[in-house]
Amino acid sequence: MRITEMEAEWMAEAMNTNEINTLKVIAETLNQSHELRPMLQSVLEKLLEITKLQTGWIFLVDEEPIYHFVADCHLPPALAIDNKRPMCENSCWCLDKYWDGRLNSAVNIINCKRIEDAIECNWGDTGGLTHHATVPIAAGGEKFGVLNIGSPGKVHFEENELNLLQSVALQIGTAIKRTKLYGEQQERANTLEQLDDFGRYVWKIQNVNDFPEKVVKKIAGLFHWSQVAFMIKEEKAMTLHTTFTNGAVKKIKKRFSLGIVEELRNKSLDDEELIQDLEKEGFIDDCTIAVSLTMGEEILGALIVCNERKPDSYKECDKKTLKAIADYVALAVQNAVLNEKSRELALAEERNRLARDLHDSVNQKLFSLSLTAKGLKAFAPKENEIMQESLDEIQNISQEVLQEMRALIWQLRPAGLEEGIGATLEKYGKSLGIQVDVKISSCCHMPRVIEEALWRIGQEALNNISKHAKTDKAELTLEYVDDTISMKIRDYGEGFQYDENVFGRYSLGLTSMRERTCMLGGKWEIDSRPGCGTELSVKFNLKGDSLDGKTASKERGGDAF
Template identity: 45%
Template sequence: MYEDIAENELKVLKVIAETLNRSNDLNNMLQSVLIELLKVTGLATGWIFLVDEKPRYSLVASANLPAALSFENNKRMRKGTCFCLNEYWDGKLTEPVNMIECKCKRLENAVKYSWGDTNGISHHATIPLSAGTERFGILNVASPGKKQFSKGELTLLQSVAYQIGTAIKRTQLYHSQKNRAESFEKLDEVIRFIWGISDVQELPGKVVEASEKVFQWPVIAFYMKEGSGLRLHALNKELKTDTSIRVSSSSNNDISKAYFEQKIIKNKSAHHQLLALGLPGQEASIAIPLLTLGEVQRGVLFVAGKKETILSDSEIEVLKALSDHISLAMESILVNEKRQELLLYEERNRLARDLHDSVNQKLFSLSLTSSGVKAMILKDDTLLREAMNDIQQLSQDALKEMKSLIWQLRPAGVEMGLIAGLKKYGNNLGLAVSGYVEGVHNLSRAIEETLWRIGQEALNNIKKHADTRQVFLRLHTTNDGVFFEVSDQGNGFHLDKLFNEKWSLGLISMRERAELAGGSLEIQSSPGEGTTLNIIIPWLDKEGSDCHGY
């Protein structure tokens, strides 16, 4: 008799093994193996739950459920909890000996509330599904009138459960590797697109656009450093939110933590936090800091969606690789911009040298020659003497203007700081320039160039029209941007006559320069009260690293 029992058990295990090896589709595999299990054991009904963290679970397979439980596509099996699920979540179904025979709450309720026919089923056996230390869910089986399973039956069911658990792990690994391969194939497409971007200000929008198209993540948000905090620069096209909201070190959210702690932040319950950020609620999220070479913080890539997708090992791996490429692409763009700026700087230096060595020297020679000729002219030759005076004056004026042009092309001294360079420039014009700096934010070469040109033009105007030598400069940087002030106590003018004056072209040029940098220029002046220029330029995407450079 023992041999007959052993033979039947081996037959059951063989049939189950064969069934489990027929498919890599998890739901189809579990449904098929459950049907085969009932067939070879003679049991009447069964169902399988895949269980996640409490209270998440899903009914993935069922066979021959009584009408009381199968009502409306197994509706009552997909909602609520029961004794066996609670035991699983409480960690009491981890050992083989902890298989239990329990009175089912669902079956109890079916009788109590007259849900329908239970086919005489009142109890079931519950067997945990696991592989090694990993737990996946539970297998429940039952038969009409059967209130107790023998030790041998439970042992056989546990053996089957081990097979099913191992098959679940194998299938999950298969799908994980398949998804990983597909995800990295998609990643390659996005990466090639990213490396074709040449403007760092366009990078966030294009990264989000490409990622949404390829990966179809429900929420993709790109935050970039702005001042001492972060601001949202790009979001899925169909999503709307307030992009002026800033994330600071005091903000209690995953984006702030990822940025200021420089680590990946995963959140399995992100719904309320997303709503607080003005984003649509999603189940889970991940925030990844964007760090360039030297661990310089540039921003945060924030993605949200379903937990099983966003927080899967393969997806996290893809997101890490994507953030690395974004950081490297950003660094490459900035390095290339610096390279272009250096090339332009070198070209200006070359032009400055050429002007100094050729035109400047000829103007100097013309000035000396006219001075010598004037000394040879007879005193009574008034007309010729006046003509030579004009030639000498014009040559000296041209020489000064040429020196000023050379200075503008090659502003020696600006490397020591904007204010210091402008002071030196003003001194060369014969002005007494004073000023000070507040704040320690670094200025990009573009903003420094803008302020430098505006400062030069302002000093030139003061020299020509203000009838004063005293000039005051003030540079103030905050988290919002840079404020630059140039003021004098000279002649001043009527603002309503500004555009009718011949020197208004310089002021218009200064305003245009400020606006091209995304800022503004305000003029305050009245006759006899002097003039003040206020230039405000907000931080652009590239600004923000701290520096003590003034």
């Protein structure tokens, strides 16, 4: 029976109508979800329902040999065994064509390699499926994967069927692209929310010494990096300070060459010793990226993260996020340093105010009392010994208290500390009537907190000599060797029997000196015997673990000695 021209037109029109209806239904299905896998599964099921075909599956494809089996419908038992293992392993002819650039449009696959493997390995019933059509999923010049469609006994797809499948694949590709853009927007929104949370958190950290530990822990928890490291630039080195690995924070505090700073400027990290140390902490060399903490042109330190994936697989947004985190940290560090300086200035101002008040009120009144006692003595009857002795005692006591008050004022406001610890303690000893012989072996710069500690310990030691040693001479030795500052104060006075095991019975002054030293991680020793004088020794290691990170970011003082 011959088909007339008019009948052919009616059949073509009907086919066009069916295709349009099919594409319309597919489009409606794709628009129902923004989640990729559920969307692909539902559109595959709908496509098979409309076209009356039996079986289909979708691969999303990356660089060879990586692909993802993301959707399937009515797979024969031979391909569905072991949780669909045959579909998730090894390559096949359609993927080979995709990777080598030969799959640019819908084609007939003469034989399915996965089906052939199933028959050869006797994996089970193939359901009569031998061939399938393969269609590249693409949109806007970007390729995403492969759509495979087949039916039992169907060994060939007509051109109009392939064209329909090609149109459907284009719709799927467009939907994938839209879904990816939506996902990126959601990810960007989530990242901005996380950055806001992180910024609020680090801005509240007021103590600079708490920064490394709190920052690495927060970054790992908030942004899901498996390993995080915090480096701090010091005067002559870059220090790997703290790491977060295996859910725990660890203080490393190992120093490396400043050459790392230039590596960071060049956006690389090639120091072999540092890389080896990071690997010991669980960082994977080729899965690690680093970013500098910068303020203007100055590099303050670095953040290093590892997420157990290749650097090439890090998204650009990951790198931008890490850079934003580093900027937050750098600003917060500067803020904490400024707050620390502000507190120090406020404390210094309060000490100065108290020193002025003592000088202007109590000090002047004690001086007036001494003069009054001296004047009364001149007018008192010589024969009244009790009155004369009482006035002498008043004058002596007022002079002692006045001297102690001047020493207290000096402690509150040590004028001339910028001249160095040695010169300042020498002047302070002179104010107590003690001649201090100062010996200095070398000079260095030290953190202000150590300078303050040495000053207060030296003050208390000279006070003890003045009160108890019954001598007017003392020796002060200051040394700086191998990053360690040591101060020794020696007198040849009466001395006392010192026993470390019963330390609590000694004066509050000795206790405060030891506590001040130990609080900063220093070493404190005292050697004294009756009739042999006393020697006090304190040591602080500026670069090792002894300071426990307490001075790394403090404002530097002047010349130490």
